[in-house]
Amino acid sequence: MPQVLEGTPVRAQILDRLKPRIQNLGRPPGLAVVLVGQDPASGQYVRNKIKACADLGIYSDKLTPPETSTTEELLKIIDTLNHRADIDAILVQMPLPKQIDSRRVLEAISPDKDADGFHPVNVGHLVAGRPAPRACTPAGIIELLKYYRVPLDGRKAVVVGRSDIVGKPMALMLLAENATVTICHSRTANLPQECRAADILIAAIGKPALITDDFIAPGATVVDVGTSRITTAAEAERLGKGEDFARNGAAWVGDVHPLSVKRVAAAYSPVPGGVGPLTIAMLMANTVSLAEAHTGAARSTAG
Numbered sequence: 350m351p352q353v354l355e356g357t358p359v360r361a362q363i364l365d366r367l368k369p370r371i372q373n374l375g376r377p378p379g380l381a382v383v384l385v386g387q388d389p390a391s392g393q394y395v396r397n398k399i400k401a402c403a404d405l406g407i408y409s410d411k412l413t414p415p416e417t418s419t420t421e422e423l424l425k426i427i428d429t430l431n432h433r434a435d436i437d438a439i440l441v442q443m444p445l446p447k448q449i450d451s452r453r454v455l456e457a458i459s460p461d462k463d464a465d466g467f468h469p470v471n472v473g474h475l476v477a478g479r480p481a482p483r484a485c486t487p488a489g490i491i492e493l494l495k496y497y498r499v500p501l502d503g504r505k506a507v508v509v510g511r512s513d514i515v516g517k518p519m520a521l522m523l524l525a526e527n528a529t530v531t532i533c534h535s536r537t538a539n540l541p542q543e544c545r546a547a548d549i550l551i552a553a554i555g556k557p558a559l560i561t562d563d564f565i566a567p568g569a570t571v572v573d574v575g576t577s578r579i580t581t582a583a584e585a586e587r588l589g590k591g592e593d594f595a596r597n598g599a600a601w602v603g604d605v606h607p608l609s610v611k612r613v614a615a616a617y618s619p620v621p622g623g624v625g626p627l628t629i630a631m632l633m634a635n636t637v638s639l640a641e642a643h644t645g646a647a648r649s650t651a652g
């Protein structure tokens with residue numbers, strides 16, 4: 350049986366290591382979360398983030414400008430937050446309503462308050478190998494791989510997906526760990542063949558169960574970032590998720606076929622329960638690191 354790379358114990362370790370660092374600061378770190386409009390999924394993500402802050406002793410401020418907000422109004426909010434001494438980190442929940450220029454808004458966040466690590470200055474720091482806030486999902490995946498002692502140095506890593514929030518920063522972080530990295534995407538000529546070369550395969554595509562037996566080298570470690578909701582019983586059954594469907598009326602599946610990965614891989618992250626729990630933990634880690642930079646507090650604990 351392959352090893353299951355569960356995210357929950359990794360999250361617990363990340364959060365435990367943040368606690369003494371928060372104590373050391375002399376004041377609570379502060380995270381501002383900007384949620385524009387009423388999208389229910391975004392609302393739930395924001396509630397989860399605020400709860401994680403409360404559990405850890407991080408001050409959070411939720412700002413909820415209306416759905417009809419303009420880019421200029423958002424830029425004013427960001428400017429105010431950039432100047433607030435009690436706010437160390439700013440997160441703008443995506444997606445924003447269509448009339449708002451998301452890029453301008455994200456780039457208006459001061460790089461030293463960039464909770465998500467999306468600002469081009471911080472992407473540049475990642476490229477240059479300098480410390481800076483890092484994109485939370487790929488940073489969480491590095492923590493997952495390290496926790497389970499998956500060797501990266503000198504190994505072949507293949508990342509499927511080249512988004513700014515997962516695929517690209519993931520590839521850079523694996524490179525920083527001395528993996529030999531290939532990035533694949535929708536125009537890659539022979540995706541199964543590229544993937545089969547991987548010791549570590551990261552799937553960040555958003556296409557349910559696309560990665561099947563053919564894509565996975567025997568003995569590979571497979572990390573599944575995708576999260577897609579399956580809403581028919583037949584599809585859930587086909588993917589081995591019949592029980593989940595019967596219990597919840599829906600089931601979650603990743604980009605990796607859940608039955609294939611169990612057959613072929615040496616280790617894999619499950620969906621749900623693998624990568625998912627780590628993203629918010631890394632948001633908390635970024636917030637604490639930024640607060641340390643703002644207060645001049647020395648880091649008392651690594652990680």
Ligand code: NAP
Binds near residue numbers: 509537555
């Ligand atoms: P995205 O922005 O839509 O990017 C998807 C990437 O996959 C693109 O680079 C695209 O290639 C590539 N792709 C699409 N179809 C492909 C195919 N048939 N073969 C090869 N590559 C293909 O998505 P994202 O934001 O990176 O997210 C990816 C998945 O991760 C989604 O399911 C998302 O929900 C999930 N996610 C989960 C978490 C978490 O915390 N668990 C966090 C973030 C995202 P092109 O560039 O050529 O179009």
